[in-house]
Amino acid sequence: MEEVKLPTFESVFSIDCVIFGFEAGELKILLIERNEEPFKDWLALPGYMVEQDESIDDAAERILYELTGLRDLHMQQFYTFGEVNRHPQGRVITVAYYALIRINGQKELRPVTQFARKAIWHPVNELPKLAFDHSEIFKTGFNKIRRRLNYQPIAFELLPEKFTLTQLQSLYEAVENKKLDKRNFRKKMLSFGFLKELDEKQKGVSYRAAKLYKFDRRKYAKIFHNDMNLG
């Protein structure tokens, strides 16, 4: 980082977002390329300051939109980072949020402020060093969703609306970073009863097309008041 004189400020709150996506069998997160000091040109989590008159949940939505152009995802707070010197310009306590979304080739990622030069999807495996303590924030968030995957229906937010069981399995394998047994996985998933088999098949593959399924949110809610146990 260059030596530049920067203004300092008193206590402020900020938000940082860890947004997961799944594409080509690979788990990715959304990063921005910073266009301002400090850490100009570095990759960072989308994050910015909370305004006086907005709740932190609202701030998270706004900030993500401004830095990446993404809207209307259900973000969820997961941890607050409050070390004294985590930000070089002053005291900044940041509340970290995560969300999981379908990566949508056509939906363009376009920051609406100058603060981010661009937003990109980056595989979680080969992450470079990120600005501030963002590497740590990412790691904490990844552990969080890794655990939540097994008792909350978050996998379906990462997949297209219609998906094959193999896609679902490969998502679990990517997050848990281990191979699962195909027959056992399918048996268990279907036994929950919240997957709806469609009268449709996968298109555009050069081999036997698989059946498509949908996640049935209503059935899920009926069956589980809270948890599913994929332990």
Added chain:
Amino acid sequence: MEEVKLPTFESVFSIDCVIFGFEAGELKILLIERNEEPFKDWLALPGYMVEQDESIDDAAERILYELTGLRDLHMQQFYTFGEVNRHPQGRVITVAYYALIRINGQKELRPVTQFARKAIWHPVNELPKLAFDHSEIFKTGFNKIRRRLNYQPIAFELLPEKFTLTQLQSLYEAVENKKLDKRNFRKKMLSFGFLKELDEKQKGVSYRAAKLYKFDRRKYAKIFHNDMNLG
């Protein structure tokens, strides 16, 4: 609440603590009686502002000590509350922490600031309305430890160092609010292998004394890298 003119302030961070204790088969939390506006004379969670030059973890320790006289407990952050109007005097975002401790009859609870008149243990079942949004904070914290009880060895922080299996069971029953089967509970607990049977028995009971056990932190760490599954 009375109509009093109060100063306002800009953004500040605060900490609120949800401290659980277990006594006489009952789960309790630590509350203070406020001695200052707003919510003077109300019961509240121990909580106060974070200073400029302390991390939030440090602040949590300091604040708990100042308001209750308690020290050296391992608190853990669990959620951050950031609604705009949660505090009548200005914008206050609060990071909530929990801890579980042995209630120790002889250890006196004595606030070291005038801000709290006194600190008391209150059963979690019949909680009155608390100051600010503290009822909500408590509820969130209680749900958190209810879940964590099943995959982290937190129960042992609430019990005396030497405890009987029946005491352990009644703690689980209090937190989960349901009866458990004695034989199955003991079988499963012992099967983990981290309870050390002592050559000692319960004292001062007017019936057959039960064996005492200790939680063996070293064995626990060896056996579980992370989790135990009491599902």
Added chain:
DNA sequence: AATATACTGTGTGAAAATTACACTACTAAA
């Protein structure tokens, strides 16, 4: 010393869940 009281400590069988494991069926492309 006998008796009442109150909790401790223990085992088994049935049911359910988890695991390991391998081949045929199908589709598209060559």
Added chain:
DNA sequence: TTTAGTAGTGTAATTTTCACACAGTATATT
């Protein structure tokens, strides 16, 4: 029509969970 590549399926062994009841023992009471 052949090839390449994934889809889709069942069973048996093992492990885990669950339901369930009574004799043993320390103390207090008479």
